[in-house]
Amino acid sequence: MLEECRLPYIMKPVNIATGDQFKPEFLAISPNNRMPAIVDPDGPGGRPISVFESGAILQYLGRKTGKFYPADERGRTAVEEWLFWQMGGLGPMAGQAHHFRIYAPEKLQYAIDRYTNEVHRLFGVMNIRLKDRPFLAGKYSIADMACVGWVSRWERQGQDINEFPRLKRWLETVMARPAVERGMKLRVEEASKVDMKDPNVQALLFRQRARTA
Known part of the structure; x- marks a missing residue:
C-alpha cells in the first residue's frame, strides 16, 4: 500500500528470533507483539499516530490517501468484506498450514490435512468470486493487497495454483503491478539467516503464553 500510494517510509526491522517484538518500545x-505496525508522524491533527494489525493499517492509509478504499458505502462494504475475510480466514488458515507443514517439530498429519484442506477451500472461494470480476471487490483495492502475500505462497501451503485458473490469473495480474513488485522485493537480510529449527527461536515464536506485565 505504501508503494502503491508512493508514500515515503522507513522500514524498521524487528528481529523476532531474538525477542525484539517483546521490547517495551515495540509493544x-x-x-500484540506482531508485525506489521506503523507510526505515521503526520497523523490526525498533525500529531503522530501508531497503528497495528495489517487490516487496520490498510484502512487507515486508504482513508488518509483516498486510494484503493472506496468512499461510497456500497463499494467500501465490498472491500471490507474481503479484507475481513482475509484477516479472519485466509491469513490464519494459511499461517497454520505453514506452521504444521514446515515448522512444527513433529509432523501431525491431522493438523497438516486440516489446514491444507481449509486453504484449498478458501482458494476455491476466491476462484469462484473472480469468475466475473478482475479483482475481489471489482476494482483493485486494499482487499487484494491483503490477500496477495498469502496466495503467492501457495506451494508452502500444499496447493496447486493451476487448480484455480481464475485465482492464478488474479495472482499474476496483482504480482505484475510495479508497486507490488517493489514491495515484494523488500527483504531483511538477517531474516533469511534465522534458524527456525533452533529450540530457542521456536520457544520465542511458538510457545508464548500470556504476560502479566
Whole structure:
C-alpha cells in the first residue's frame, strides 16, 4: 500500500528470533507483539499516530490517501468484506498450514490435512468470486493487497495454483503491478539467516503464553 500510494517510509526491522517484538518500545506500538505496525508522524491533527494489525493499517492509509478504499458505502462494504475475510480466514488458515507443514517439530498429519484442506477451500472461494470480476471487490483495492502475500505462497501451503485458473490469473495480474513488485522485493537480510529449527527461536515464536506485565 505504501508503494502503491508512493508514500515515503522507513522500514524498521524487528528481529523476532531474538525477542525484539517483546521490547517495551515495540509493544507501545504493537501490543500484540506482531508485525506489521506503523507510526505515521503526520497523523490526525498533525500529531503522530501508531497503528497495528495489517487490516487496520490498510484502512487507515486508504482513508488518509483516498486510494484503493472506496468512499461510497456500497463499494467500501465490498472491500471490507474481503479484507475481513482475509484477516479472519485466509491469513490464519494459511499461517497454520505453514506452521504444521514446515515448522512444527513433529509432523501431525491431522493438523497438516486440516489446514491444507481449509486453504484449498478458501482458494476455491476466491476462484469462484473472480469468475466475473478482475479483482475481489471489482476494482483493485486494499482487499487484494491483503490477500496477495498469502496466495503467492501457495506451494508452502500444499496447493496447486493451476487448480484455480481464475485465482492464478488474479495472482499474476496483482504480482505484475510495479508497486507490488517493489514491495515484494523488500527483504531483511538477517531474516533469511534465522534458524527456525533452533529450540530457542521456536520457544520465542511458538510457545508464548500470556504476560502479566
